[in-house]
Amino acid sequence: MNYRELGASGLLVSPICLGTMTFGTPVTEAEAIRLVHGAMDLGINFIDTANVYEGYARYLGSPGGTAEEIVGKALVGRRDQAVVATKVCAPVGSGPQDRGLSASHILREVDRSLKRLQTDYIDLYIIHWPDKHVPLETTLAAIDQCVRQGKVRYFGASNHNAAQLCEMLWLADRHGWPRVVSSQIPFSLLRREFQQDLEFCARHSIGVTPYQPLQGGLLTGKYSRGQKPPGDSRAAEKPAWMWDFDDALFDRLEKVDALASDLGVPPAQYSLAWALRQPAMSSLVVGVKSLKQIQDAIDSLTVEIPAAHFDQIDQTYPPPWRQPDPVRG
Numbered sequence: 001m002n003y004r005e006l007g008a009s010g011l012l013v014s015p016i017c018l019g020t021m022t023f024g025t026p027v028t029e030a031e032a033i034r035l036v037h038g039a040m041d042l043g044i045n046f047i048d049t050a051n052v053y054e055g056y057a058r059y060l061g062s063p064g065g066t067a068e069e070i071v072g073k074a075l076v077g078r079r080d081q082a083v084v085a086t087k088v089c090a091p092v093g094s095g096p097q098d099r100g101l102s103a104s105h106i107l108r109e110v111d112r113s114l115k116r117l118q119t120d121y122i123d124l125y126i127i128h129w130p131d132k133h134v135p136l137e138t139t140l141a142a143i144d145q146c147v148r149q150g151k152v153r154y155f156g157a158s159n160h161n162a163a164q165l166c167e168m169l170w171l172a173d174r175h176g177w178p179r180v181v182s183s184q185i186p187f188s189l190l191r192r193e194f195q196q197d198l199e200f201c202a203r204h205s206i207g208v209t210p211y212q213p214l215q216g217g218l219l220t221g222k223y224s225r226g227q228k229p230p231g232d233s234r235a236a237e238k239p240a241w242m243w244d245f246d247d248a249l250f251d252r253l254e255k256v257d258a259l260a261s262d263l264g265v266p267p268a269q270y271s272l273a274w275a276l277r278q279p280a281m282s283s284l285v286v287g288v289k290s291l292k293q294i295q296d297a298i299d300s301l302t303v304e305i306p307a308a309h310f311d312q313i314d315q316t317y318p319p320p321w322r323q324p325d326p327v328r329g
């Protein structure tokens, strides 16, 4: 495994990060623990979770915690070998302090995450979403407190654009607070809204750790135009988490399939290899249901995409890529 730098943190992480959003259902606790151990045995040292993850049982405002608990159990006796990222911001209840980026919520949630993860430090604490009700100074001062208390080693941002990351860097310089070291954005062959921000991250040593690089499985070649989704796929088990299937989507998927078959590799490996070649990429946060899927992700590390393909891909998915965002408007 060729480990990559996680921004300016000094941490070295595997280019594939194990996502845990499906821990609980459909991935049971016993399977999830096997997956964590199997991934680590294959050289993956980076695990992404969140205080809210609880698999397909999740609904807006449900208490979460399941995935962190499972990761905690899986890492008993192996904690030092893993770089653990978890997140705060999304609702974990219906009360006014049960969400967001206030100091109250962050300082309460960091303790809950530590307990569930059975650890006394979080390697990477990520602010999950922007919170327009809380000044960034308030949030960063709370993160600084977590770092000074030794509960958090580094902090990252998720679903923030370059302007917001820039403000974080500026505030860190001004107040002597910790620097943002990573950016977790949605990014795949099908979703490139943040494409223009990657160069900013590269210039400022912010490691990009994109989520859903397989677009929830759409980019794996398992779905075909006019066919019912396979029974054990996400589209069959949890359609609410998937995009609508329409002809425009299949037009694009079929082009990826053709490019991948040109190289003789499965579409999943092709899609991950493409993402890994983008600027500032530290590690792709991939969700998996089996060891075979982990192995597929690892195999993508050796796939070389010819230069001509990058142009063909840009023609298939032409700019402008930026689209309105539900949080920032």
Ligand SMILES: NC(=O)c1ccc[n+]([C@@H]2O[C@H](COP(=O)([O-])OP(=O)(O)OC[C@H]3O[C@@H](n4cnc5c(N)ncnc54)[C@H](OP(=O)(O)O)[C@@H]3O)[C@@H](O)[C@H]2O)c1
Pocket (backbone or CB within 6 Å): 018, 019, 020, 021, 022, 048, 049, 128, 158, 159, 184, 211, 212, 213, 214, 215, 216, 217, 218, 220, 222, 232, 233, 234, 235, 268, 285, 286, 287, 288, 289, 292, 293, 294, 296, 297
């Ligand atoms: N920061 C955020 O706001 C945010 C948001 C979403 C996710 N995340 C993180 O990103 C991680 C990944 O998200 P995700 O799981 O939705 O997206 P993903 O990695 O794009 O898709 C993963 C799904 O694709 C299928 N798959 C994976 N490898 C495959 C292979 N080789 N062949 C066939 N199918 C394969 C599996 O589903 P099936 O086998 O069930 O079809 C798997 O659960 C999450 O676990 C979480 O850690 C972060």
